[in-house]
Every structure is written in C-alpha cells, then in structure tokens.
Amino acid sequence: MAATTENRVIASLKDSLISAVIAFALFGPIVGLKTETEPGGLALSAHFGTVGVIVAIVFVGRLLLNLLVWKADRPITRGLSGLIPAQTSLGGFGKFVAPVALLFALIFPFLPITDRYILDLSVLVLTYVMLGWGLNIVVGLAGLLDLGYVAFYAVGAYSYALLSTKFFPMLVEMGYVGGGIMDWAFWICLPLAGILAAFWGIILGFPVLRLRGDYLAIVTLAFGEIVRIVLLNWYWFTGGPDGISRIPRPSFFGIPFSRGEGGFADTFNLDYSSMQRIVFFYYLILALALLTNLVTLRLRRLPIGRAWEALREDEIACRSLGINTTNTKLTAFAIGAMFGGFAGSFFATRQGFISPESFTFIESAVILAIVVLGGLGSQIGVVIAAVVMIGGFEIFRQAEEFRMLIFGLLMVFIMVWRPRGLISSRKPSIGLHSRKAIGAENVAQGQG
Amino acid sequence: MEYFLQQLINGLTLGSIYGLIAIGYTMVYGIIGMINFAHGDIFMVGAFIALIAITALGFVASTGIGLIILALMLVLVISMLFAAVYGWTVERLAYRPLRGSFRLAPLITAIGMSIALQNYVQIAQGARVKPLQPIITGGYTITETMTENGLFAVQLSNIQILIIVTTVILMTLFSLLIAKTSLGRSQRACEQDRKMAALLGVNVDRTISLTFVVGAALAAVAGLMFLLYYGVIDFYIGFVAGVKAFTAAVLGGIGSLPGAMLGGLLIGLIETFWSGYFTVEYKDVAAFSILAIVLIFMPSGLLGKPEVEKV
Incomplete structure (x- = not known):
C-alpha cells in the first residue's frame, strides 16, 4: 500500500512538473515579454512575476487535482458526481418549468x-x-x-x-x-x-x-x-x-x-x-x-x-x-x-x-x-x-x-x-x- | 502588362502565406473532420512570438546580411516551437475530450478557444497595432517602362523572394514528411479509417496531436512571413487570415494538401487582382464570392475527392 502511495505521489509530481513546463512555454513569451511601442521602435518590458504566478497556479492546481481526484483511491469529488447527473432531462419537472x-x-x-x-x-x-x-x-x-x-x-x-x-x-x-x-x-x-x-x-x-x-x-x-x-x-x-x-x-x-x-x-x-x-x-x-x-x-x-x-x-x-x-x-x-x-x-x-x-x-x-x-x-x-x-x-x-x-x-x-x-x-x-x-x-x- | 506582372508577384506572396495557414486547416479537417477555428489565432500567436523574439534579439537593418539570415532562422525556429506548444495545448484541452462527440461540439469549443486566444493576446500584449521596422529591405527591378504617369517599375523585393522561396522549401519538406516518414504514414492511415488504423497499432491520439503540432508550426511560419511582409500586426489578424485560409482550403478541396496550397495561391491572386483593378474595399467580398461559386458548381473543391454518399 505504501509503495503505491509513493508511486502515486511521484507520478503526480512528474505530471504536474510537465504541466508547469508547458504552462511556462505558453505564457513565458506572450505574458512575460510585453512589446511596447516606443519612439525608437519596439521595446520589451518584462512581466515574469505574472508568469511565475500563473505557472505556480498550474503546478499546484494540477498537483492537487492529481493527488485528490484523478489518481486518488477515493476522489473527493465522489459525492459531487451524484449531485450533477451526466444527462439532464427535465422529465416531469419540465412541465412546470416553462409556465413558472x-x-x-x-x-x-x-x-x-x-x-x-x-x-x-x-x-x-x-x-x-x-x-x-x-x-x-x-x-x-x-x-x-x-x-x-x-x-x-x-x-x-x-x-x-x-x-x-x-x-x-x-x-x-x-x-x-x-x-x-x-x-x-x-x-x-x-x-x-x-x-x-x-x-x-x-x-x-x-x-x-x-x-x-x-x-x-x-x-x-x-x-x-x-x-x-x-x-x-x-x-x-x-x-x-x-x-x-x-x-x-x-x-x-x-x-x-x-x-x-x-x-x-x-x-x-x-x-x-x-x-x-x-x-x-x-x-x-x-x-x-x-x-x-x-x-x-x-x-x-x-x-x-x-x-x-x-x-x-x-x-x-x-x-x-x-x-x-x-x-x-x-x-x-x-x-x-x-x-x-x-x-x-x-x-x-x-x-x-x-x-x-x-x-x-x-x-x-x-x-x-x-x-x-x-x-x-x-x-x-x-x-x-x-x-x-x-x-x-x-x-x-x-x-x-x-x-x-x-x-x-x-x-x-x-x-x-x-x-x-x-x-x-x-x-x-x-x-x-x-x-x-x-x-x-x-x-x-x-x-x- | 507591367501592372499585371506586379500584381502577380504580390498575389503570389500573399497566396503563399494563405497556403501555409490553409495546410493546418486541411490536415485537421482530413484527420478528424472538424473546422479548427482557433487555427487562425495560432497563426496570430506565432506572429507575436516572432515579434517578441525579433525585439529580444534586438537586431536592426544595418546588421550584416549573413547575420540577419542566421537570426531570422533562429526566430523562425523559436516561433515554430512555441506555436506548436499552443497547437498541442488547444487540441488537448478543447478537442480531445470531445472526440467521438457530435460534430457541433468541437466547433463550439474551437470558436471559444479562438475568442479566448484573441483576448488573451490582447490583454497580455496590448490592443494597439505593433509596428516593426523593416528588417529585410531592397529588391530587384524587373522591368521599367514609361507611362503617362511617369516611370512604372515592376519590383520584386527581397522579402517577397524570401517568402516564396521559404514556402516552396517548406512545402517540399512537408510533402516528403507526409509521403515518406512513419508519421506521415500513420497520418494518412488515420485519415482513411481511424478505427482500423488504431487496430493496426497506430497511436491515433499521438498522430492527431502531432498533426496539430505540425499545423501550428506551419502557421507560425506564415505568422513570421506576415510580420516581415506587412510590418504591423495586432491581436485581430488571426480571424481574417484564418477565414481566408479556410476558404483557400475549401477552394482547393478540403483534405488535399496540394489543394490547400493551390487554393491559397488562388485566394491571394484573386484578392490582389481585385484590389489592383477594382476596389480595395470589396476584396474580401470577391474572395468569398469565388468560394461560394466554386462550392456550388464543384462541391468537393478543385482537387478534392468527391464525397461518396453512403446509406
């Protein structure tokens, strides 16, 4: 049991790291380096703080999702899935929705x-x-x-x-x-x-x-x-x-x-x-x-x-x-x-x-x-x-x-x-x- | 005649750019049968990454020609790489979960992605038009004639040569990729029959991802070309260019790669000639009308295979 938990954590960390790298590639240049029009032409202003925050959010979010939902033995969203049916039909209820x-x-x-x-x-x-x-x-x-x-x-x-x-x-x-x-x-x-x-x-x-x-x-x-x-x-x-x-x-x-x-x-x-x-x-x-x-x-x-x-x-x-x-x-x-x-x-x-x-x-x-x-x-x-x-x-x-x-x-x-x-x-x-x-x-x- | 020649050169240049974008549409359509609406915006993102890379490298027109070409190659590789990541991510987030769903679903997510990408770039990079000082200047004068309005010279600029030559090289490489490599083989297999391909050991998900990656990389090349040719970009260029490129793909016969290139060239030529001889304002109307006319009389496009109706 312990071994699988360890594997799970390592796998989750790996997965989250990959996501963070991808997020960095996505947001690094476009968010991190803003082109500003200046008299002599274009200049760049760095916004790497924002990129850092986004990448951190992606990493932590992905890690939490991995550990608690996707790879978990007992996903915390288990209770939720009952609340939201996959297919919604208004059914008999539908008769009342429209007049109300x-x-x-x-x-x-x-x-x-x-x-x-x-x-x-x-x-x-x-x-x-x-x-x-x-x-x-x-x-x-x-x-x-x-x-x-x-x-x-x-x-x-x-x-x-x-x-x-x-x-x-x-x-x-x-x-x-x-x-x-x-x-x-x-x-x-x-x-x-x-x-x-x-x-x-x-x-x-x-x-x-x-x-x-x-x-x-x-x-x-x-x-x-x-x-x-x-x-x-x-x-x-x-x-x-x-x-x-x-x-x-x-x-x-x-x-x-x-x-x-x-x-x-x-x-x-x-x-x-x-x-x-x-x-x-x-x-x-x-x-x-x-x-x-x-x-x-x-x-x-x-x-x-x-x-x-x-x-x-x-x-x-x-x-x-x-x-x-x-x-x-x-x-x-x-x-x-x-x-x-x-x-x-x-x-x-x-x-x-x-x-x-x-x-x-x-x-x-x-x-x-x-x-x-x-x-x-x-x-x-x-x-x-x-x-x-x-x-x-x-x-x-x-x-x-x-x-x-x-x-x-x-x-x-x-x-x-x-x-x-x-x-x-x-x-x-x-x-x-x-x-x-x-x-x-x-x-x-x-x-x- | 000279005027015609000049318009022909301009049209071919524009058509090359459209053709490169159209390939992304036609490949995706061929393999999963959806209009990748966000593709035009991947092209725009590619142009922006190229702009950022050029500004970061900080080169100006006075640098030696050898160095410029080297630096541009670097910019090209950078923007292709980053745009490819965008292409991959869009497929992963917005299209893969809906595979096997009904056909309108991925179209809606594609439109949503397109809106999101446009506004993301607008927020991150500002809504203003971004000008770029010309990097490649100069050119050749082909003919000169005296007219009543003065000297009329037919110009072939270096940047136009660069665009056309790069497109031809890329198209050759790309055709080889599809014809000779294992990726191309699995791609063609998936296009014919996805289920059968999967049964025969082709990794369908990976092939589709790679299709998006290759399409996005080619769109990024088009983005760099667009940036160098026009010298200005903004976050909205993706929509118009995307619609035109899709028009080109449909015109050439969707699913057919040479068709996409041919369609791109035709749309570029129609647009340029219309602007040259009639009115600039209605050039898009001309391109779209040609599309409608071709589709009505030739529903499978110029080089496409006619669809067989199965009952």
Whole structure:
C-alpha cells in the first residue's frame, strides 16, 4: 500500500512538473515579454512575476487535482458526481418549468429587486433568447449549420433604420402620407423588416443549400461577412462605419413615450418616467420572443416541421420518401431569418443607433453557442444558456478587459463538461408507439 | 502588362502565406473532420512570438546580411516551437475530450478557444497595432517602362523572394514528411479509417496531436512571413487570415494538401487582382464570392475527392 502511495505521489509530481513546463512555454513569451511601442521602435518590458504566478497556479492546481481526484483511491469529488447527473432531462419537472418561468418573466418588471440596470440587462438577454430560438429553427430543427445568422439580424436592423429615417420622411415630404405615420413607424416596419430578412434568407439560401455540413457553415459565414462588408462600404446608402443614428423609438401603438401632452404618461394619467419606455421594451421583446417560440412549437406539428426533423435525421431517407429537400431547407432558412429580422429591428429601435460593428462574426458565434450549449432543439435550454452566457458576461463587467477571455473559456468549459448541452434530451415530436426521450447524440449532427 | 506582372508577384506572396495557414486547416479537417477555428489565432500567436523574439534579439537593418539570415532562422525556429506548444495545448484541452462527440461540439469549443486566444493576446500584449521596422529591405527591378504617369517599375523585393522561396522549401519538406516518414504514414492511415488504423497499432491520439503540432508550426511560419511582409500586426489578424485560409482550403478541396496550397495561391491572386483593378474595399467580398461559386458548381473543391454518399 505504501509503495503505491509513493508511486502515486511521484507520478503526480512528474505530471504536474510537465504541466508547469508547458504552462511556462505558453505564457513565458506572450505574458512575460510585453512589446511596447516606443519612439525608437519596439521595446520589451518584462512581466515574469505574472508568469511565475500563473505557472505556480498550474503546478499546484494540477498537483492537487492529481493527488485528490484523478489518481486518488477515493476522489473527493465522489459525492459531487451524484449531485450533477451526466444527462439532464427535465422529465416531469419540465412541465412546470416553462409556465413558472413565463409567469416570472411576466411579473419581472414589477418585482422590487428590479431596477433600471437589471431590466436593461434582461432586455438584452431576451433579445438573445429570441435570436437563439430563431436560429434553433435552422440549426436545431432542420440541422443546417448556419454561421452567418447575424446577417439577417443586420438586414432587419438596417431595414427598420433605413425605412424609418429615410423612406418614411421622404414619403411625408412628398405628401403621400401624413406626418402621423412616424408614430407608427415601428409597427409598420417590424413586419416589413421580417419579410425583407426572410427574402434575404431565400436569396442567400438558394445557391448554398445544396452544400453539406461544414461547407454550408463556411459559406454562411462568408455571406455574413459579405453583408457586413457591404454595409461598411456602401457609404451613401448605409452611412458606412458612421452607421445610422437617431432611429425613431417605438410608440405604444401610436402613443409616443414622451413628456407632456399626448404622451404615454399623459394619456394614461401616470407620472412621466423614463422607466416606462424600458418596461415597454421589455414586454415588446418578451412578446416577440414568445411569438418565435409559439410559431416554432406549432410549426413542429405541421408537415413542414416534421419534414425539418426528418431532414436533420437523414437527408437521403428524406429524399427517397419524396420530400423536396430544397424547399424544406429554404423554408427553415427563411423562417429563421425572419425572426432574426424581427429581432434586428427591435435592436435598432432600442439602441437608436446602429453601425456594422454590431454585426460581426462574434455575434453569430454567440448565438450559435447559446443554441448548442442549451442543447440542440431544446427551447428551454436556449433560455438557460442565454441567461448563463449573457448574464455571466455581465457579472464580469468590472473586469472589463477579461470579459471576452472568460466568455471564450466558458464556452470551452461548458462544452467539455456537457458536450450534449445543458438540457440534453428531449421528446421527439412524433413517435410510433411510445414517446421515448431521445438523447441529444441522436439530435442534429449538423449535416446539411 | 507591367501592372499585371506586379500584381502577380504580390498575389503570389500573399497566396503563399494563405497556403501555409490553409495546410493546418486541411490536415485537421482530413484527420478528424472538424473546422479548427482557433487555427487562425495560432497563426496570430506565432506572429507575436516572432515579434517578441525579433525585439529580444534586438537586431536592426544595418546588421550584416549573413547575420540577419542566421537570426531570422533562429526566430523562425523559436516561433515554430512555441506555436506548436499552443497547437498541442488547444487540441488537448478543447478537442480531445470531445472526440467521438457530435460534430457541433468541437466547433463550439474551437470558436471559444479562438475568442479566448484573441483576448488573451490582447490583454497580455496590448490592443494597439505593433509596428516593426523593416528588417529585410531592397529588391530587384524587373522591368521599367514609361507611362503617362511617369516611370512604372515592376519590383520584386527581397522579402517577397524570401517568402516564396521559404514556402516552396517548406512545402517540399512537408510533402516528403507526409509521403515518406512513419508519421506521415500513420497520418494518412488515420485519415482513411481511424478505427482500423488504431487496430493496426497506430497511436491515433499521438498522430492527431502531432498533426496539430505540425499545423501550428506551419502557421507560425506564415505568422513570421506576415510580420516581415506587412510590418504591423495586432491581436485581430488571426480571424481574417484564418477565414481566408479556410476558404483557400475549401477552394482547393478540403483534405488535399496540394489543394490547400493551390487554393491559397488562388485566394491571394484573386484578392490582389481585385484590389489592383477594382476596389480595395470589396476584396474580401470577391474572395468569398469565388468560394461560394466554386462550392456550388464543384462541391468537393478543385482537387478534392468527391464525397461518396453512403446509406
């Protein structure tokens, strides 16, 4: 017994030393020698203290893990593994989660803990929930890997911005419509933005949907970049890098959120407060997100939804059964794009300013990460993942420069810890005899 | 005609850099069938290590030419070594635990690693653009002609010669590595059938690790070239170069090594000619559009093997 303990300690020490050497190679040059721009050219400033700390942490951490968990007779994490099941299924519990979450979302703005900051943050989280649900149609249901979803988000945002700042004022000026239309700008543009985004989904989707899996991924990524580059360089139309500012804020069905006569507060005999607009934004995005969810859930019961799921499972079988795969893919693409467009015009009206900077590849990656981390095809998983990712991202607001680093590492960590996503099993929409839950390993292989 | 020649030289130089990065993508894709999204950032890390090594060695343009070449060789070896450690670590931490998992999982960790690496370098080295004084200067004038705008000379600079020659040498060595050595043999075996290779005694994990190491080393070479050619780098160069290089790999037929090189050269040429004759702003649009067109009409790329659909 003693000999094996000794061996274990020696093996652990050896392993930890190797890790420390690797950590030194990784962090030594990049962290230890910082290049500083100086008048005569570049100079180096040494930060070996930091490297020492990092290497020490790696060594000690690895040693402790080795001794106590990996090589130990009785790992201290033994008790923990029972607490966290490897595969999470909401099961019967799932029936209650959605209504409770919905109720919570509905009363959330009036809870005493809710202040302006938290409400703003939840509007952001809900935007990502909506985008996640929209992308879930494409990736989770139809199994098409789309890395350029942000393009449709951008199309929606720019459609609304351009229509409301350029086209409508032009119509008013030419006398075709009265000035009152400006109060309704958002409500007229919202469906238009969705339709335009859906058209773009079809236009972009048509040529590329013959491609499979990763090829589709890279082409959609390329399209996302093309849309961004065009927005950046088409100066007279989109304002280029300056973006579009002073985008009209939405009205409460024609009643503006302004101080004084005819405003929202005046009409409903309330005291004017800037919170009213934010609460309105909150309910607006909640309604839009729920619409996305509802449409998805209903579509899954229609033949087209069944066709999507069949397509995801096996494209060849689908084709031999006479399903028109091109049309099926196109509808998934177009409907996903439409919801992206809705979310985009909401984004534009909330920010009041948009520029191509908001529509980089990182956005697509974040949305895809939310869908995959939530568990492909799981609607409630998307919500949890959005809260964890976007909310977690906000917690590190103080550590401004470390935020994205932590975000990236979090993506890696959650994925390695839970390769199937947080909610990793779901019921198929249709079954022959009994409804058995299927694991996510059988869900969405991402093969176009 | 002279203008064309000049653009051709510039395009070939740029294409060599893309080609070197593309090999890393195509090898990884060939062997484990995933897009190694973090590869572009390994290229960026390689460029930074080269920059640090050059600054640490502290050499300036006035040093004798023999010494410069010797020092650059040293820088090359250093950045290849360190970038290889990065490549190995990324595979070990982010991809190996997910081997055998469903296909989107490693893609997500790859994107996460890419974000993490970019921001790590931004924090450690600062967000500002890093300029480097030109180390290799001078060149040859190939032809000179009088035009209405004055003298137009076709230049072939020493640095361009260096880049193209190094790429050709590396490509030759690399092809030999794949064709003749035991590593190359096990790599090709794993590419064809990983399970069968494992049954026949090939250490699959080790082979995959080495693939990442070799790919990262080649990306580091590209990083050094990029640094010497453009003279400025920042933490963000990896993304654009990575996407272009992946485009190159797909264009040439993913999984095919000569294809990656050919694709790299083509993307470099398309980009340069587009900037030269049309607009600089839309050069990326041109490269991506070519990619889409090629994939639609030739889904397996220029030199790739057509995929057989098995039922």
